């Protein structure tokens with residue numbers, strides 16, 4: 001019998017039954033009073049969980065649309081922006097901002113490390129930047145940026161809006177907008193929310209909303225906060241047809257988050273990540289992100305000598321676990337394992353056991369039970 005395939009890539013993540021059920025419901029009119037109430041609850045729930053007095057936007061699209069929406073509402077052509085890039089998705093923000101006619105300065109870290117916060121402050125003192133953009137967890141490196149510390153620095157600059165890409169972080173890594181100085185948080189549905197892909201989610205705090213107002217008319221239409229604010233405040237109104245079933249799915253995800261408690265959810269992710277990372281290291285793999293800056297949502301893992309990437313991932317998939325390949329300079333020598341969202345101990349143990357069986361099949365000695373032992377011990381602490 002074939003193994004069931006667990007999707008352990010860094011998004012989309014496993015979608016739990018009760019969330020799937022929402023997507024299987026009969027679609028109603030977007031003006032249906034029941035749906036309007038549900039949509040309102042989702043918008044309010046996002047603001048409450050991620051703690052902002054500002055606005056939340058939930059629109060059909062992916063994380064990239066959210067990235068674009070985030071920047072389109074707080075800058076205009078010719079503005080200076082600073083991108084802190086810890087990998088592929090930081091670099092995506094560079095390209096996106098350049099396309100928008102922004103003047104982009106970039107500070108890049110070596111992959112697997114972070115840009116020191118002092119370097120960011122130094123750069124901010126050199127020029128007036130209208131926005132600083134940072135990826136909370138870069139999915140290409142497994143590095144987590146110190147958002148709270150960066151937020152403290154950016155707060156010193158009244159004219160600078162702090163935009164955080166939380167696509168691979170939100171609902172797993174701590175993000176409290178107003179308290180952490182995050183002015184715009186952009187994210188998507190398919191990672192730590194455990195919802196299928198298809199929702200672009202943006203939260204904007206008071207400073208970002210003031211900036212939007214000061215810009216007057218902007219070029220972008222679908223992405224304009226001002227078009228969406230009336231809808232998010234009163235979802236009976238229409239601007240673009242909301243993806244009804246995905247919004248129900250997000251409503252169920254938020255219910256699960258509230259039931260678990262967001263603080264407990266953050267703690268669980270830390271525990272799971274550290275347990276997974278310790279277990280992987282016990283098998284001889286190397287976690288590529290430097291200690292102290294490792295994400296809780298995924299691990300980028302380098303192979304030991306003699307393991308072929310394609311062969312490893314093929315056998316692992318046959319053993320029932322799908323992981324993602326490395327990106328760019330990490331391609332071919334590493335894989336990426338997601339461990340975020342609504343996953344329980346069964347997922348973790350099965351994943352680790354499948355990794356061991358794969359290594360065993362590839363001729364690595366004395367691995368069976370080793371990673372599972374470390375993982376279980378760590379999880380039981």
Ligand SMILES: Cc1ncc(COP(=O)(O)O)c(C=O)c1O
Pocket residue numbers: 011062063064065067089135137138139165166167168188
């Ligand atoms: C950190 C980060 N930002 C942005 C994106 C882009 O999101 P999407 O693929 O949903 O457009 C991704 C996708 O994996 C991501 O990991």
